[in-house]
Structures are given as structure tokens and as C-alpha cells.
Amino acid sequence: MSNHDAEILLVEDSMEDAEMTIRALKKVNLANKLVHVKDGREALDFLFGTGSYAGRDAKNVPKVILLDIKMPKVDGIEVLKQIKANDNTKFIPVVIMTSSSQEKDIVTSYELGVNSYVVKPVEFESFAKAVSELGLYWLLINRIATDNR
Amino acid sequence: MNQSEILVSGKKQSLLRGLSIQQRLPLLICILLLSTVVAVGIAAYFGVKQSSFRIAGDRLKTVAGQLSSIYGQTSVSAMLSSKTIANEEPIKKYLQSPGSVPDSIAKISLRKLQTDTQSLYVELLDKNQQRLLRAGRPGFETGISGQALLAELQLTPDSARVSKMKQVGDSLYYAIVSTVTADKQIIGYVLRWRIAFTTEQGLRQFSQLLGTDASLYLGNIDHSGWTDLRKPVNAPPENVYDTASYYTYSREGIGPVIASARPIPNTEWVILIEFPQRTILEAARRFAGWILIIGGFITIIGIIIGWFMSRNITRPLKQLTAAATTIASGDYSSSVEVDRKDELGELARSFTIMSTQIKNAKENLEQKVKDRTQELEIVNKELEAFSYSVSHDLRAPLRAINGYAIMLKEDYGDKLDAEAERILSTIMSNAKMMGQLIDDLITFSKTGAKIISNQWIDMREMAQSCVDELTRMEPAGKYHISIDDLRPCKGDSNLIKQVWMNLVGNAIKYSSREEMPSIHIGGYEDDTHCHYFIKDNGVGFDMQYASKLFLVFQRLHTDAVYKGTGIGLALVKRIIDKHKGTIRAESAPGHGATFYFSLPKTSES
Numbered sequence: 047m048s049n050h051d052a053e054i055l056l057v058e059d060s061m062e063d064a065e066m067t068i069r070a071l072k073k074v075n076l077a078n079k080l081v082h083v084k085d086g087r088e089a090l091d092f093l094f095g096t097g098s099y100a101g102r103d104a105k106n107v108p109k110v111i112l113l114d115i116k117m118p119k120v121d122g123i124e125v126l127k128q129i130k131a132n133d134n135t136k137f138i139p140v141v142i143m144t145s146s147s148q149e150k151d152i153v154t155s156y157e158l159g160v161n162s163y164v165v166k167p168v169e170f171e172s173f174a175k176a177v178s179e180l181g182l183y184w185l186l187i188n189r190i191a192t193d194n195r
Numbered sequence: 196m197n198q199s200e201i202l203v204s205g206k207k208q209s210l211l212r213g214l215s216i217q218q219r220l221p222l223l224i225c226i227l228l229l230s231t232v233v234a235v236g237i238a239a240y241f242g243v244k245q246s247s248f249r250i251a252g253d254r255l256k257t258v259a260g261q262l263s264s265i266y267g268q269t270s271v272s273a274m275l276s277s278k279t280i281a282n283e284e285p286i287k288k289y290l291q292s293p294g295s296v297p298d299s300i301a302k303i304s305l306r307k308l309q310t311d312t313q314s315l316y317v318e319l320l321d322k323n324q325q326r327l328l329r330a331g332r333p334g335f336e337t338g339i340s341g342q343a344l345l346a347e348l349q350l351t352p353d354s355a356r357v358s359k360m361k362q363v364g365d366s367l368y369y370a371i372v373s374t375v376t377a378d379k380q381i382i383g384y385v386l387r388w389r390i391a392f393t394t395e396q397g398l399r400q401f402s403q404l405l406g407t408d409a410s411l412y413l414g415n416i417d418h419s420g421w422t423d424l425r426k427p428v429n430a431p432p433e434n435v436y437d438t439a440s441y442y443t444y445s446r447e448g449i450g451p452v453i454a455s456a457r458p459i460p461n462t463e464w465v466i467l468i469e470f471p472q473r474t475i476l477e478a479a480r481r482f483a484g485w486i487l488i489i490g491g492f493i494t495i496i497g498i499i500i501g502w503f504m505s506r507n508i509t510r511p512l513k514q515l516t517a518a519a520t521t522i523a524s525g526d527y528s529s530s531v532e533v534d535r536k537d538e539l540g541e542l543a544r545s546f547t548i549m550s551t552q553i554k555n556a557k558e559n560l561e562q563k564v565k566d567r568t569q570e571l572e573i574v575n576k577e578l579e580a581f582s583y584s585v586s587h588d589l590r591a592p593l594r595a596i597n598g599y600a601i602m603l604k605e606d607y608g609d610k611l612d613a614e615a616e617r618i619l620s621t622i623m624s625n626a627k628m629m630g631q632l633i634d635d636l637i638t639f640s641k642t643g644a645k646i647i648s649n650q651w652i653d654m655r656e657m658a659q660s661c662v663d664e665l666t667r668m669e670p671a672g673k674y675h676i677s678i679d680d681l682r683p684c685k686g687d688s689n690l691i692k693q694v695w696m697n698l699v700g701n702a703i704k705y706s707s708r709e710e711m712p713s714i715h716i717g718g719y720e721d722d723t724h725c726h727y728f729i730k731d732n733g734v735g736f737d738m739q740y741a742s743k744l745f746l747v748f749q750r751l752h753t754d755a756v757y758k759g760t761g762i763g764l765a766l767v768k769r770i771i772d773k774h775k776g777t778i779r780a781e782s783a784p785g786h787g788a789t790f791y792f793s794l795p796k797t798s799e800s
Contacts, residue, residue, distance in 0.1 A: 062595035069602065116587050145587040145594070166590070169627060170598035 053079035054181060055108040057089040057125060058143070059117040063166065067112065067143075070174030076181045081108065086120025089113070090128055093135050107138050110184040112177070115144040115151055123154055130159045139184045143177070217509040221501035228497045232490025240483035247475040248453060252441030255455035258405055259468045267460035270371075273387075274355035274461070277373035280307050281355075281385035289328075290321060290375055290383040298328060305330040305385065313389045315368070319375075320345075320384040327383070337361070337368040341386055344370060350384070352376045357462045360391045360413065360420035367391035367422050393424045408474045410449075412467040416458055421467075431456070431467055443472065511539045515546055527554035578640070586637050590630060597626040628758075635762040638693075639747065642769050647687035654681035654727065657688070658716050661695040665703055674703060679717040684725040684794045690770045691794075697763040698729045698790050704757055705788065706733030724776065724793040731789075735782040744780055767792070 054076065058064040064082050071077040083089045089111075091097035095104040111129065115122035122142060129135045139161040144151055152163060161184070164176045214222065280286075283304045289296040305317040309331050316331025324342045339361050348356050355373035369391055375383035391413065401411050401424075414421035414430060421430045431454060432444045441455040451472040458465050511533040518531045527550060533543035600623045604616070611619065658678050666674060684691075699714070706712035709732055718727040736744070736751045743749040745768035748761040771778045775795050782788035 060591055060595075062598065063591065066594070066598040066602075145590045166594060167630070169630075170594070170601045173594070173598070 052081035052108045053110070053185060054081070055089065055092065055111045056080055056082045057086065057111065057117070057122065058082065058114045059085050060114070063114070063143075066170060066174065067177050070177045071181050073174070074178045074182055076178065076185060085117050086122065086125040089125050090120065093129065094132070104134060107135055109138070110181060111138055111140045112181065113140055113142055115142060115155070123151075123158070126155060126158045126160060141180050141184065215509065216512070217502070217505045220505035220508075221498045224497045224501035225494060228490070228494040232487065232494060236483045236486045236490060239486050240479050243479040243482045244476060247478055248441075248443075248472075251453055251470055251475050252455060255409075255441055255453065255468050255470060256457075258409075259455045259457040259466055262404075262411070262468070263457035263459045263466045266464070266466060267462070270357050270459065270462050273371050274357065274373065276310075277308060277371045277385060277387055278353070278355040280304055281373040281375045281383075282353075286319065286375060286385070287377055287382070289319070291377060301328055302330045308385070308387045312394060313392075315388040315390055317388070318386045320386065322380075322382050322384075324384065331388070337366075337388055338363050339368060339370075341384070344372065344386070345384060348372055350374050350381070352379050352381050357464070359415040359417065359463050360422065362420055362427050365426060367420055367427055391420075391422050391424070392426070398424060405468060406470075408471055410469045412469065414465050414467065416463045416465050431469075508539065511535065511543055515543060518546065518550065522550055522553065527557055582637050582640055586633060589633050593626045593630050593633075597623055597630075600626070628760075632760045632762075635760045635766070639762050639766045639769065642690065642693075642766060642773070647690060647773050649685050650688060651683055652686055652688050652691055653683050654691075654718070654725075655679075657692055658695050658699065658727075661692065661699045662714075662716075665696070665700050669703070673712060674706070675711065675713040677715050679715075681716070681718045681727060682720055682725050684796070686774050686794055687770075690773070694767050694770050694792065697767045698792075701763065701790070702729050702731035702733065702788075704733075704759070705735075705752070706731040709733060720796075722796075724795055726791060726793040728789050728791045730787065732787040735784050735786050735788045736780075737784050738782060741780060741782075745778065 054071065056064060056067060058067065064084075068077050068080060068082065071080060081092065083092055088098065091099045092102065093104065093107065095102040113122045113125060122144070126140060126142070129138060129140060136159075140159075141162040141164060142151075142155045142160050143164050143166055145166050155163065162180055164173075164180060167173050167176075285296045285300045285304050289298075289301040301319065305319060305328060308314070308317045314331065315335055315337065316329055318326050318330075318341065319328040320341050321327050324345050326341060344358050344361075348358060350356060350372060352374055353376040355371065358370045358372060360367045360369045367390070369389055371387040371389065373385045373387075374381045375385060402409070405411065410423060412421055412423050412428065412431070418430050418433060421428050429447060431446075432442065434442065441453055443451060443453050446452045446469060449469070449471055452469040453472055453475065454467055454469040456465050456467040511531070514531050514533060531543040531546050531550075533540050535543070600619050604611070604619055608616075655678060658681060662676050662678065666676070699716070702714045703712070706714065711732075713732045715730040716728070717730070718725065720726060734752070734757075740751050744751070745764050747765040749765075750759060750761040752759070768778055771792050771794075776793045778790070778792040780788055780790045
């Protein structure tokens with residue numbers, strides 16, 4: 047799996063959540079081109095080819111970003127802002143994943159142009175289902191969009 | 196005080212009450228001064244009138260006395276001269292021995308009595324009162340018979356008298372009659388006929404003596420023959436002959452007069468001096484007029500002073516009123532500037548202190564409210580942050596526990612025996628349970644802080660949709676649920692939906708083990724509230740625990756039989772409380788339960 051060629055960028059600070067997410071995506075064969083970064087700073091570095099990802103071709107953008115909101119250093123909302131502010135990344139579909147259904151988070155992220163939203167339920171099955179459906183959906187949409195170019 | 200007076204005073208009071216102080220004070224001063232002025236004016240008028248009358252009367256009396264004595268002396272000298280000349284020798288001889296003295300000689304004597312313009316003629320009568328001679332204005336006769344005149348006078352020998360004045364036509368005549376006496380026998384009479392009128396010069400002299408307005412009258416004591424020395428005039432009232440006092444009466448052509456009369460000594464005449472009251476009253480009137488003018492002037496000054504005084508009083512009052520109005524409208528910055536040392540100044544200072552204190556108190560209050568609000572906001576934010584982190588952070592490990600348990604089951608399921616699998620599923624169900632608990636708790640805490648909206652809710656439709664939603668997963672026909680026609684009510688539809696969901700959910704849950712689960716949803720209303728109830732035939736509960744029913748985490752059934760977090764009814768109660776409604780439950784173990792809740796008909800938003 048190349049760090050520099052990703053279809054799915056998973057931004058998640060919780061190793062357990064990340065593992066469960068990857069496991070869910072694996073089940074539907076979507077995890078082979080997945081890059082997992084552990085916080086917002088790293089996510090931005092990856093997307094813009096800076097910091098530890100210096101030299102990475104920023105033009106090579108992932109097809110979908112799964113973004114956790116509550117993270118140390120740079121949180122999901124800030125990452126979302128920067129993604130949507132950059133011409134190179136603003137068209138990447140972003141799916142927000144969060145533990146809470148706090149209205150504030152939802153409103154803020156929709157204002158910032160998030161494409162989808164999923165609350166991580168305690169029941170793993172439904173979470174896995176939601177994640178895999180979303181991942182599949184957005185990847186397929188993107189493929190169609192790319193193919194039609 | 197009789198009733199009409201009370202009425203009048205009451206009316207006056209209400210009239211005064213309608214006026215402002217600024218109008219009242221000058222009005223009072225005006226009334227006071229005017230009444231004083233009028234009273235003084237009237238008193239002065241009558242006082243001056245009375246004293247003027249007295250002075251004028253005294254003067255009239257004096258003048259009348261003086262004039263009557265002058266007249267008396269004049270008549271005495273006239274009678275004396277008449278007597279002297281009448282008893283001159285030629286006349287005596289002419290009478291004693293007719294023919295001894297020629298007529299012309301006798302006439303010379305007689306003509307001596309023709310002294311002034313008032314003299315008309317002189318006649319000589321014999322003792323039989325027959326005219327012998329006549330001297331004077333030729334051809335003029337008074338037409339009064341000498342005999343008649345003498346009969347009135349009843350002369351004694353060696354005497355002379357002045358006759359009454361006799362009116363003949365427009366003229367008045369009198370005669371100074373003297374006897375001609377020889378040897379104490381009357382041998383003849385000399386009659387000096389005179390006109391009672393005087394010349395303009397004579398009248399002028401009287402005027403100078405008496406003053407221009409005064410008039411002099413002469414008349415007989417028997418009330419006849421009155422004249423103003425120009426022409427005959429009407430007689431004055433009869434009581435005028437009493438000389439002790441002065442009199443007032445009305446004279447034709449002149450009006451009211453004051454008069455004094457005095458008999459002229461040695462004659463049968465009366466002298467009367469009249470003075471028009473107009474002149475005397477004029478003085479009194481003029482005096483009263485002056486008083487009125489001065490009084491009016493004082494009144495006007497009084498009103499002006501009163502106006503300024505009352506303005507002086509009302510201006511600070513107005514300022515106070517304006518300041519009070521400003522304060523009442525919420526502006527506490529206004530103060531009253533009254534630079535005075537009197538009671539009003541004191542009031543204004545007190546007012547300013549009061550308004551300052553109110554201002555300070557309000558500012559303090561505002562500051563306190565601000566502080567409290569800030570504190571509350573901080574607490575609220577902390578609470579929000581807390582519930583946020585609870586919802587995030589407590590759920591993450593739960594998710595991991597559940598997720599990893601599933602992974603274990605999926606990846607190593609074939610290696611686990613039945614007991615291991617039971618333990619694993621217990622772990623999973625508890626993790627799920629805790630997730631539910633956290634969700635419920637967050638909902639519960641959010642409900643407390645939520646501002647409720649207020650709209651019309653179709654309660655029947657809402658109850659029906661809750662029933663549909665909750666029985667979707669149940670086998671068809673398991674529950675017999677009837678819903679009556681429910682009255683719509685006002686409330687927050689999201690929250691009321693939560694109430695229906697929880698209550699109907701409870702009814703379904705606690706009747707699920709019955710053979711024929713039956714639920715009845717109904718309602719009724721009274722004047723103030725709409726009431727709704729949900730009745731089931733489930734397990735029910737013991738009423739002695741009813742007080743614990745609506746408390747958080749209080750459950751009357753064990754988890755093993757009926758799953759639950761113990762938050763549902765607490766949330767329902769909180770929502771109903773927020774709507775100012777009521778909730779209660781009736782039940783007996785094994786006989787089902789009925790939950791009643793009510794919402795006010797006019798719910799405030």
C-alpha cells in the first residue's frame with residue numbers, strides 16, 4: 047500500500063475506532079488503498095505535501111476523506127475548513143465521523159460544506175455498515191466522476 | 196351652616212380643585228384683595244357721604260341762621276324807616292285834616308320809601324283802610340287789596356309789620372305796612388309794596404356767600420308763597436320748618452337735595468337753603484372711585500406677586516414632576532436643580548438623593564444580573580462541554596469494548612465454548628446498555644436547558660404515529676390499541692412527541708408479557724387544562740413506590756425482565772413541568788397502569 051497513492055484518507059486519533067473502521071471497509075474490499083493518519087496536523091500534511099509528507103505530490107488527492115471531529119492538535123472542523131479553502135482539495139468528498147450527535151457539530155460541518163455525516167454508534171455492526179456504505183458510495187461516485195472526465 | 200351653604204362651599208372646593216396651584220394662589224389673592232377693596236370702598240363711600248352730609252348740613256344751618264338774622268335785621272330797619280316816614284308831619288296832617296296838606300307834599304314823604312328797584316309803589320290808606328294816595332311806578336297795581344292785607348296783619352297802633360308774600364300770576368309781592376299813629380290812635384296806614392324777587396346782582400351776592408351750587412329760597416311760614424327770588428317755586432316738604440336739623444328731599448329739576456330752613460325773625464317768612472346732594476355724593480363717589488382705582492392697582496400687583504410666588508413654588512414642583520416622569524420612563528440620569536433653602540429645596544435635594552440611590556441600586560442590580568448571567572453562561576458552557584465530552588469520550592471506549600468483542604466473536608468464534616460466548620454477549624449487551632444510558636442522560640440534561648416552542652399539536656395524530664412507530668417491529672395484532680378522539684393542545688411538538696413515545700413505549704413494554712396486551716389512549720378537558728391518559732393492562736406497580744416513579748435512575752422493575760435506563764419517565768416529567776402541566780400515575784400490581792398528563796389550554800410560549 048503506497049502512502050502516496052490513496053483512495054481513502056482516514057483521519058482518526060482513536061486506534062480502536064480506526065481499526066474497526068478499516069476492518070469494516072476491508073469487508074467490502076475498500077481498504078486496500080486506505081491511508082490512516084492520526085490527527086488533523088498529519089492529515090493536512092498529507093493532503094498538502096508538507097511536514098512529514100514533504101515531497102508528496104499534492105495533486106494526487108484521495109477520492110474520499112473519512113474525518114473524525116474530536117482530535118488533538120488540529121481538530122476535524124479545522125481540517126475541514128482548510129480542505130474546503132484549498133482549490134486542490136475542495137472537491138474531495140468529506141464524510142464526518144463523530145461520537146456525538148451534538149447539533150453544533152452537525153451545523154458547523156454542513157456550513158463548511160461537508161458531504162456526509164455519520165454518528166459512530168456503540169453497536170459495531172451498524173457503525174461498520176454505515177462506514178462501509180458511505181465509503182463505497184463516495185468511492186463509486188468519484189470513480190464515475192473520474193471515468194467521465 | 197345650612198344645606199345651601201354647604202352645597203356652595205362644596206362646589207367652590209371642587210372648582211378650586213380643578214385649578215393648578217399656580218392658578219389657585221393668584222386667584223385667592225385676587226379674591227381676598229378685591230373683597231377688601233370693595234368693602235373698604237363701600238365703607239369709605241358711606242362714611243364720606245355721611246360726614247359730608249353732616250358737614251354740609253351744619254354749614255347750611257349756620258348759613259341759614261346767619262342769613263335769617265341778616266334778613267331779620269333788614270326787615271326791622273325797613274319797618275323802622277317805614278314807621279318813621281309814615282309818621283312824618285305832612286302825612287299825619289294830611290290824614291288828620293284833609294286838605295291842609297296838598298297831595299304833592301304828602302307824596303314827597305311817601306316817595307322817600309321808594310328806595311330800591313324792588314320797591315313798586317307806596318300807598319296811603321286812611322283809618323278805614325281806604326286808599327288816599329299812591330306814589331311810585333305809575334299805573335302798576337299788585338291787585339292785592341290793602342284791606343285784606345291789613346286784616347291778616349292785625350296791626351296795633353304805632354307798629355309796623357312785613358306782610359306774607361302773595362303770589363299774583365308769576366310774581367310774588369309783599370308789603371311793609373306801618374301804622375300812622377296820633378294820640379295812640381291809628382289814623383292811617385302806609386303800605387310799601389315790593390316785589391319778592393331780587394336782581395341778578397343780588398343773586399350773585401348770595402351765590403358768593405353760599406357757593407355756586409347752593410340755592411336760596413324764601414317762603415311764608417304758612418307754607419305758601421315760595422320763591423327762589425326769581426320766580427315762584429314749589430313749596431318744600433312741610434317738615435322743613437323744624438329748624439333743629441337739616442333735611443333731604445327731592446327738588447323738581449334739581450334732584451335730591453339737602454336743605455336747612457330758618458324763620459326770619461320779625462317776619463312771617465322762612466329762609467331755606469338747599470344744596471344738591473349730587474355735589475356731596477360726587478365727593479364721596481370720587482373718593483370711593485379713587486379707592487377702587489388704587490384697590491384695583493393693588494389687586495393687580497397682588498395677582499402679579501401671587502403669580503410669581505406660585506410660579507416660584509410650582510416651578511420646582513414641575514421640575515420634580517418632570518424628573519419623576521423621566522425616572523419612571525427608565526432614565527435615571529436626570530436630577531433636579533433647585534437652588535433654594537426652603538422646604539421645596541429640601542424636597543428637591545431629597546428627590547435627587549432618592550433618584551441617585553435608585554440609579555445606583557439599578558446599576559448595582561444590572562451589574563449583579565450581568566455577573567450572574569455571566570456566571571450562568573460559564574456554568575452552562577461548562578455543562579455543555581461536559582455533556583459533549585461525556586457523549587464523545589464515554590462512548591469511544593464503549594464502542595471499542597463492543598467492537599472488539601465482536602471482532603473476538605467473528606475471528607475466534609469457533610474456538611469459544613458456550614460459556615465464553617455467553618460472557619462475551621453479556622459484555623456486548625452491557626456496553627450497548629451503557630451507550631443507551633449515555634444517550635438518554637444527554638437528552639434529559641438537554642431538555643432542561645431547552646427553550647420550548649409553542650404550537651398547536653394534533654394529539655391524536657401524534658399518539659397514532661408513536662403507536663405505529665413503536666409497534667412496527669412487533670408481530671401484527673399482538674397489541675390491541677385503541678385511541679380516542681384527542682383534543683389538540685399547544686406545546687413543543689418535539690418534546691410532546693418524546694412524552695408520547697416514552698409513555699406509549701412504557702405501556703407496550705410493560706404489557707408485552709400479557710396474553711392479550713391492551714392499551715387505551717384517551718383524554719378529557721376542564722376549564723384550564725387538556726388531559727390525556729394511556730392505560731395498559733400490563734404488570735402495573737405498587738402505588739407505594741409511585742413517588743419514585745418520575746425520578747432519574749429509579750426503576751420499579753429489574754433489567755432482567757424489562758429493559759430500561761430509568762430516565763424515560765423523569766424526562767417525561769421534566770417536559771410536562773416545562774409546559775406547566777401535570778403528570779400522575781395510577782396502578783396496582785398485576786392490574787395495569789394508567790398514566791395521566793395534562794397541558795394548560797393557554798400555554799405561554
